[in-house]
Amino acid sequence: MIRYPIRRNVNLSTRILIVDDDTGIRSLVASFLEKHGFQVDAAGHPAEMRERLAQADYALIVLDVMMPGEDGLSALRELQRVGGPPVIMLSAVGTDIDRIVGLEIGAEDYLAKPCNPRELLARIRTVLRRTAHAPAAAGAVATPAPAATAGAGADAAVLYFAGWRIDLETRLLHDPQDQPVDLSDGEFRLLRALVQHPRRVLTRDQLVQYAMGAESDSYDRAIDVQVSRLRRKLASGEARADLIRTVRNEGYMFVPAVTRTRDA
Structure with a gap:
């Protein structure tokens, strides 16, 4: 199973990947987040997202649901399978059912589009606070259970x-x-x-x-x-x-x- 590389020289606390087929939304969100101190890269579809992930680490992905070809939910399933970074989903379809499906697959949060950039910023900060001190589990070796x-x-x-x-x-x-x-x-x-x-x-x-x-x-x-x-x-x-x-x-x-x- 392919897992995305970990590069310790990257400041993971501030690097975010935006995945959306709408150029305008990518530009708007990236510009807003950069003004608030984040390093932001963008991808127009899941295949480009995977290329980005193969080249660098990210603290978080903001992932659109409705994209032509492979959609965001399919991309999220793969990220969960291979151990990708936490994900916040964005979708123009903002019903409870869609929100629940995204959360069940593994998204950390879910926002309906159009969303206020400040709300997205607050959600990103919340997820990053939750994951900031999570130690890496990769390569850990299981030990026999001692007497409890x-x-x-x-x-x-x-x-x-x-x-x-x-x-x-x-x-x-x-x-x-x-x-x-x-x-x-x-x-x-x-x-x-x-x-x-x-x-x-x-x-x-x-x-x-x-x-x-x-x-x-x-x-x-x-x-x-x-x-x-x-x-x-x-x-x-x-x-x-x-x-x-x-x-x-x-x-x-x-x-x-x-x-x-x-x-x-």
């Missing part, structure tokens, strides 16, 4: 539940067969919030705060979408039990007991 101690304290390095293992430092999740399971940034943050508060009912507002931060502008439905995605991934292999329980009119509860170790 009771309790799931927030400062634990490695957490265990129902045969699964999640390393909070390397952001790696392994299933009961010790196979790695890919998680988007949003999925990792949500799972981390759940395993650090097991067997407690957490409201959607609490999950937004624990997973995204107090300043996040994420909404309840985004949590529902990410819970749905997490459930599918946690049902892989031989583990078929639903580990995340929906509590009607309340929120969600992480069902299994969680144990911990400080030694990654």
Whole structure:
């Protein structure tokens, strides 16, 4: 599987790729973001996006949905498969269904076009704040699970539940067969919030705060979408039990007991 290169000499905190077939929109968005301190490159279609990604790293991609030929949702699926940067989707089709589809595939956020450039800037800054301190997981080596101690304290390095293992430092999740399971940034943050508060009912507002931060502008439905995605991934292999329980009119509860170790 081809993965995009990582070049540490690039300032990832400020480099963004705009992918849109509309030249005017690309120019407008790029100009506005550059005035606010970002380095911006542009691509007119997904094939050009892939060329750009092969040449440089980006902190974030702003990706249009409606493009001739290959559309943005198809491009987003590929980015999720190969481990691309976080994505904010833009679309002239701004219905709830389209928004949910984009989030289910793996977008960090979704804006309807035309959008206010200042709103896009705020969303970009929010996503970058969430991902700024995420350590790279590439090349990490799984270690055997040491004996775990009771309790799931927030400062634990490695957490265990129902045969699964999640390393909070390397952001790696392994299933009961010790196979790695890919998680988007949003999925990792949500799972981390759940395993650090097991067997407690957490409201959607609490999950937004624990997973995204107090300043996040994420909404309840985004949590529902990410819970749905997490459930599918946690049902892989031989583990078929639903580990995340929906509590009607309340929120969600992480069902299994969680144990911990400080030694990654």
